[in-house]
Amino acid sequence: MTEILTITGNVATVPEQRTLPGGATVTSFRLAAAHRRFDKNTGGWIDQYTNWYQVSAFRGLGEHALASLHQGDRVIVVGRMHLRAWENGTRSGTSADIEADAIGHDLLFGTTVFTRTARRDGAAAPREAAESDGSPAAASAPPAGARDADGWAIPATDELVGAAAAADADTPF
Known part of the structure; x- marks a missing residue:
């Protein structure tokens, strides 16, 4: 069973691209999704906690993400989450990784310009x-x-x- 989820948050790291052994490219970045609530006592919003995700976008989506996203951008990510246990010798933990199916800027916080690209096979869109x-x-x-x-x-x-x-x-x- 696959869980598809949608998360809004801020790009917390500079997106980085690498090439996998099979030749496919993947762009990765950390996503910070802060949860806030309104505090009646102070009359303002307070941060409750932040969830951190490692987002990976493959092939064309990854190339477009690398060209379009910058650290600090507010984005919406749709994808499949995988929980992964890790160890580095002295510490261990669990990481929430998202394999992105779609990524876009959150237009509640600003504007963006969309530019359609030519298809990879050389055919015109x-x-x-x-x-x-x-x-x-x-x-x-x-x-x-x-x-x-x-x-x-x-x-x-x-x-x-x-x-x-x-x-x-x-x-x-």
């Missing part, structure tokens, strides 16, 4: 392929980052098609 084929749909597609009069992002044509298909699908319940 769906938007770039549609823009380069000269089709009428590509010509009518809004430019990347386009915004309407109210400042909201305009979805790409392929996103509109996907949303329409999802609306036509039967609900699972």
Whole structure:
């Protein structure tokens, strides 16, 4: 059984990348998830305790995490937790390791800019392929980052098609 969990916290260490013997890359960093509560007596927030996690992101996710995350960033991590016992001769303990499936900045605390990257196999991402084929749909597609009069992002044509298909699908319940 696999437990998927979502944790918000601060990147506590500078993300580091290493290459595994099989050639895959992994980016790792420590995540500090502080728990706070409101104290009625003082009228303010107080820190109760902090849980520490070792987060590992593999391959493309790890490469993007290395380029995007900095020490101190507030992030949301979704992944699978593994508890690991360790010993170093004089001390022993248990470590909570998370193998990340997704990582993103916590937008409650700031803004971020998303940049789509090309796929590893060299093929263009769906938007770039549609823009380069000269089709009428590509010509009518809004430019990347386009915004309407109210400042909201305009979805790409392929996103509109996907949303329409999802609306036509039967609900699972």
